[in-house]
Amino acid sequence: MKKVLAALKTLDDGHSGYQKNCKAAGIKPVIHPFWEKLKGTNIFESITSDILHQLYQGVIKHVVNWIKSIFGASEIDARCRRLPPNHNLHHFSKGITSLSRITGQEHSDICRILLGLIIGMKLPGNHSPVRLLRVVCSILDFLYLAQLPTHTTETLGHLKTALGRFHENKSIFIDLGVRTNFNLPKLHSLQHYVSCIELFGTTDNYNTENTERWHIDFAKDAYHATNHKDEYTQMTLWLQRKEKVLLHQVHINHQLNTPLTMASTAATTLQKNPTPSSSPSAPGAEQNNNIRIAKTPSANAPFNELVSDYGAVDFQQALTVFIAAYNEPSLNRQQLQNATYRVFLPFQKVSVFHKVKIWNDDPLDHVDGKKALDVIHSCPARTTKKGAKKGTKLPARFDTALINTDVIPGSGVTG
Numbered sequence: 001m002k003k004v005l006a007a008l009k010t011l012d013d014g015h016s017g018y019q020k021n022c023k024a025a026g027i028k029p030v031i032h033p034f035w036e037k038l039k040g041t042n043i044f045e046s047i048t049s050d051i052l053h054q055l056y057q058g059v060i061k062h063v064v065n066w067i068k069s070i071f072g073a074s075e076i077d078a079r080c081r082r083l084p085p086n087h088n089l090h091h092f093s094k095g096i097t098s099l100s101r102i103t104g105q106e107h108s109d110i111c112r113i114l115l116g117l118i119i120g121m122k123l124p125g126n127h128s129p130v131r132l133l134r135v136v137c138s139i140l141d142f143l144y145l146a147q148l149p150t151h152t153t154e155t156l157g158h159l160k161t162a163l164g165r166f167h168e169n170k171s172i173f174i175d176l177g178v179r180t181n182f183n184l185p186k187l188h189s190l191q192h193y194v195s196c197i198e199l200f201g202t203t204d205n206y207n208t209e210n211t212e213r214w215h216i217d218f219a220k221d222a223y224h225a226t227n228h229k230d231e232y233t234q235m236t237l238w239l240q241r242k243e244k245v246l247l248h249q250v251h252i253n254h255q256l257n258t259p260l261t262m263a264s265t266a267a268t269t270l271q272k273n274p275t276p277s278s279s280p281s282a283p284g285a286e287q288n289n290n291i292r293i294a295k296t297p298s299a300n301a302p303f304n305e306l307v308s309d310y311g312a313v314d315f316q317q318a319l320t321v322f323i324a325a326y327n328e329p330s331l332n333r334q335q336l337q338n339a340t341y342r343v344f345l346p347f348q349k350v351s352v353f354h355k356v357k358i359w360n361d362d363p364l365d366h367v368d369g370k371k372a373l374d375v376i377h378s379c380p381a382r383t384t385k386k387g388a389k390k391g392t393k394l395p396a397r398f399d400t401a402l403i404n405t406d407v408i409p410g411s412g413v414t415g
Contacts, residue, residue, distance in 0.1 A: 048206040049196045056107040058186030066178045073097035131172040138165035290359045297351035309380040354379040
């Protein structure tokens, strides 16, 4: 900062000398900028780190493009299609090389599979893939460490180590002919993350990802609610009414002794889908608000299809046992077996649901008590009958789920 201020004071030395001094100090030859006489101010510290635009839409975007250039679009896309469906992973059925106008969320989804895409792939020119794996792993480590909600001296040390490992191995891109230099401003910005976190706290305090998302709620949704004529007045009125509904909801919850914070209810009021805890339950009926299934079944399957398509071999027998036990819960095992012969099923089809959504406690969030969404699929192979993909054969998907029945205390596999 002192070097910059010294260069700004050389304006009286002439135009050419002033330009030369400013260039040496690394600034544009601006005459008397507004911050020149602001004592105790370092204007360069006003530019904080930004996960969304500097990492996801910056360095990560470059790294993905470099990897595409190394291995080719066809191989990268083929590996994307071969990845099996997994929890919290977006399946890019058409690959990632044909994507245009990639959003920050899409780059986040790509980061989750990026390392898996390149593991085991041979580099051109018989180069060792070790440095490439290290450089990708280190930039992903830096990305996720920079987003920690709490930092210590130890985590900041890991952040420095990850960045150092990236710079140690980035020359692999030059050796492969992908880059000639790394003079990228967004790559340079990574060295300021540690000092920025030490000065201003964790990056979630100044990351623009949340405000970008709020732009949808407070601007785009508000605009779509208008007739697109004199929209500013209508948008303001729409937001004002939303805020009144929000405040009324806070008042009601306070009267019910279940107060909600303004931050948590703002998203709830404006989002289209209700949260798991907000859905009403039938009077006198027990309902698990953490479980959701569709209102209408996905199919009505005969018993023989349950065996052939779904693999539910003993479903009919298990259903009769359940009915007998429900009607006479005091029966022992032998009596229950005899009672099943008296159960008559007046139907040959049952409703089948191909998907169930479950909200579990997020193991990574011990403060706000947020819920993590799990989806369990049980869907046989089928052929689409509607839309642009009509006639496409879709493979079967049956997920494995561990159900805690509270028979044994504890949680996870132990429970």
